[in-house]
Amino acid sequence: MQKIMIVEDDPKIAEHLQDYIDNYGFDVTRVTDFEHVMDAFHTVKPDLVLLDINLPRYDGYYWCRQIRKQSICPVIFISARIGEMDQVMALENGADDYITKPFHAEVVMAKIRSQLRRAYGEYAAKAEERVLEKFGLELFPERLELSYHKQTVSLSKKEADIIESLMERYPRVAGREDLLEKLWDDIAYVDENTLNVNITRVRKKFQELGITDAVETVRGAGYRLHVSWSKEAEG
Template sequence: MFKLLVIEDDATLFNEVKDRLSQWSYDVFGISDFGNVMQEFSEIKPDLVIIDIQLPKFDGFHWCRMIRSHSNVPILFLSSRDHPTDMVMSMQLGADDFVQKPFHFDVLIAKIQAVLRRVYNYNTEAVSFKTWCGAAVDYERNTVSNDEGSVELTKNEMFILKLLIDQKNKIVSRDHLINSLWDDKRFISDNTLTVNVNRLRKRLEEIGLGTFIETKVGQGYIAIEEEPS
């Protein structure tokens, strides 16, 4: 049974979400002290976090930053705020998806299932380790390491990198990446993929690999394999 932590201060909405998700056999937890979210997060050890942006004391962006500084657990924002910058900000902070209120519960459940399936199922594949451009890519630990150091990626970042290096030196279309990451692209902004890829590049730049993910305008992205010297 997956444990879901719902960081939502609207008690009526939280209870409704909890009731509906419990019907799908999820173990749902809430927050009792919105000034001490990280302690409750650490105690619960959830498999997925659903978080609102507008919260008492500190907003959801703050808690997303705090969670990301300690964990790569998947995060899904649930918010009535609909400005594109809010969605972009959530992705830049490492969120896996964004659901806008009001929402249909079937959409929420589909997104939760897609994230959980992507995060906790793809690591069961036989291949858990690859080399790329002289770096060790560890799918189980979500790390990329080379002589310049090691970076830890979020689940989305590693999933994108895996899709690209599985087809290294070949263009992977935006549609393929979106359909692989999110089951129903009708609910996904095209900018969401761009933000995720840019965040992946920024992380890879820390160990000198940012330029090896190239954008092919109007087509998609390509992972370049470093030519041997």
């Protein structure tokens, strides 16, 4: 039975979520001690976390960063904050998705199922080790690592998926719709800006490896891996 951990300080909302998700056969735990969220995380070992932003003492961004230091389990923010920058910050701090309040429980359930499929189910990465190589780049999808000239950076699952698509399709364009379908099973519920944020995060990972302009935006189509820098490096 898969485990869902709810970190929400409004008891009515938390109880509503717990009751609804429990009806679908999940093992649901509500956190009530908001100063020791990571203690609960280590005890429960959840397969997915539902996380509010406005929490006592430390906010949800903080707790998401703590989770990301130790786990790549899916994290979905549920918040009354509807601003675009709030969603950007959530993704930048390691979230996999964002739901605004008030919400429909059916949408929450659809997003939970989608993230669980991506992380553990039919769409999850295979257990065997794979390596994708292109012009000095080495992507290890199962390790969530990208290497270039003996330097390595860690990736989130979505960052690895985007880079994998770019490498597999090169020199063709990876279309926006194709990327959305690869990253999110239920694209009807995905904000267009969410992909933009994840592309920005991918570009930052390349920059950490000393690679600039690695992801080319093809207007009206999508994105393409730009490898002129690697050809010069090899020469």
